[in-house]
Amino acid sequence: MSAGLDSRLVMQRDGFRLDVALGIDPGETVALLGPNGAGKTTVVGALAGLVPLDQGHIRLGNRVLEDADAGILVGPAERRIGVMFQDGVLFPHLSALENVAFGLRSRRMPRREARRRAAGWLEAVDLGPLSGRRPGRLSGGQRQRVALARALITEPSMLLLDEPFSALDVSSRAGLRRLLQDHLAGFQGPRLLITHDPTEAFLLADRLIVLENGSVVQEGSADQIRLRPASPYAADLAGVNLVVGTASGRILTVGNHRLVVHRHHPSPGHLHPSRSAWRQPAKLMANQDRADRSPCRSGPSPNR
């Protein structure tokens, strides 16, 4: 029943080019990370059918949703791809219940049945008592729960979560994350989580993809990205410093400087000939003519 995503998304807009090959297995959660302007939201728009592809294709199992060469384009209403938008994008003129029921009503389910099911979903996201409220009278976390229920109620074949936590404070994040983990566990299709927050990505995703300037710079598990960030941004994500140089044993040559890798580094043998990274910036020692404390970029660290 459940089918995986197989896609190649190519889009050209005002000097920006997005070219991403993206596959997600059924039941797999992939996190798409990237800085602002990397093209994350464009990926959501393309998969949801809101923005047409210039080249490439989107397939869910054997359903062809879009094929630029063959001229196939299934509209967003027929794709059955659930989207949880950034900031929720709940309809402000409808109550929480009507928001959740919207997808069923759009598919011509009778009003009573749609409302009954929507009420059930609101219960499932712990919002039963607030079903009559309009979004304006819900907190940010409550709105995102409504958005999740609204996306899931239509039983989509794939789920896109576009920055679900970005508008929330820290305490609401934890609650929503738990809720999301529960509901994702019960969702059989591919799931794509768009985020710029590595913590959420590490906690929720099976696999991470780092997007920069419209292309994938790295793909892998959280550990893989932590140990071998492919770009300064990827290193920042993992809270490590990326030093690019030439490695020889424990010595890394970066320009005129030679760096000695501390023995506490978990896997010194993994030093890549050209790229390496350390988790703990403070333990990096420099051994060189001039006593520079750190010739490296210092990135945000979870320990700080």
Add this chain to the structure above:
Amino acid sequence: MTEYHEDSIRNPSRRSGGRSRTVRRPRRPPAFIAIPAAIGLALFALPVLGLLGRAPWRRLATLLGSDLAQEALRLSAISSVGAAIISLLLGVPVAWMLCRYDFPGRSLVRGLVLLPMVLPPVVGGAALLFALGRRGLVGSPLYEATGLVLPFSTGGVILAGVFVAMPLMVLTVEGGLRSLDHRFERAAETLGAGRWTVLRRVTIPMIAPSIVAGIALTWSRALGEFGATLTFAGNLQGRTQTLPLAVFVALESDRDTALALSLVMVIVSLAVLVALRDRWWRSR
């Protein structure tokens, strides 16, 4: 200098503590605002007061009960509501086209749409005659084919009202559409809503305040229309003589009736505009 600037940005509390004058809300407007504002308000208020002062309050019921007044009231009610409905049905799609689609000559079209707002209504009426009169560009073949004559008919009154009032509908609705975040419509699409459902359940409800404002504005503008009506539709009691025309004619023969009718228009229009204003304030 730079340091002080940064410091004051980082510590706004310090700034407000040190210079309370800049933070305190002014209690009364300065004279250079208050005086021209008072003159401006007087320009609006005095004519209304003049009308209220001269109005024949005691005979109001009798005066408004006359045939001339009754027929004018009825005709104005029909034609202003008709003009508002047609403006709604045609103006919203025009606003939609202007806002959502890029087509060659769009700025020209927008200028054309707004033209009736700045054109003297008499010119508008004459233009309508040239286009839709019995000898007009479109009116002539229409007459040949169907025998339909728009001038000197109630339909002509409504058409003149639409001509002068529809720009207000287009303006308000286009403003509403422009400020609508298109992500709501996209969210609806991903939930399986077709174009018609999106329109009916998302777009229209979300721009409803603009539509309501547009209806009220077009309606009151059509109610007050005089020049284009007289030029295009003529003046005949019971068929084309709306309230403003009746006032104009009665001013020269029966001033009290004219004043009574004017009073009706002022009160009704004011009520609508005040109610509208309240609605806006509440919804924002």
Add this chain to the structure above:
Amino acid sequence: MAILLIAPCARAGAPDPDHVELLVATAASLTDAFRDIEKAFEDAHPGIDVVLNLGGSSLLREQILARAPVDAFAPADVAIMEEVRAAGLVSGTARVFARNTMAIAVPAGNPGGVTGLDDLARPELLVGLCAETVPCGRFTRQVLLMAGVAAQPDTEEPNVRALLTKIEQGELDTGIVYATDVRVANGVAAIPIPEEYNVTTDYPIAIMSATSHPEAAAAFVTYVLSDEGRTVLDRHGFHLP
């Protein structure tokens, strides 16, 4: 901005002895004749600038009764002048300077096939009359009453020129206007009204008591009544008293 607003007032408040602006409220049916008279008069009196306020006589009357700063008044009806006189706004006496009659006007080609007053009762024709509140409308109704015709108007225009324009454009099939009007309009033909049903109308002129230029106003009135004035009026088809 303030200067712009004040400027017109300032000009009116400080009269220049060498330049007088004379406001003459003039019946719409006199439009063309008085434009010619204005030009000839200004040539003869270089210091005086005549400004014609043209409109339906009853509208002009309302403006004068509301104390508009009018120097001289030439309505299409002695009854209207009488009302203004009764309000104490006429200086001296009013004198009749021209006469007119009514005529049936039809667009060029007479598409409605109008031959006489009876046709004004044909429902299939688009018929326009002057509103009863203006002199032209009152005279029209006198004519119709005498002829025993129950006209079925499709519009009652607030002044005769508006009516004439709509006949000229062919939007109306026929209407009753002043005989002089038919002469000036292109594309309009006249169908005479039998003498026994027609009316003769008198145009009075008088100086207004509100005038701040009594000499100039008197000069203008005298000119209208003079041979030069009569020649112009005659040329425009008015009868002369």
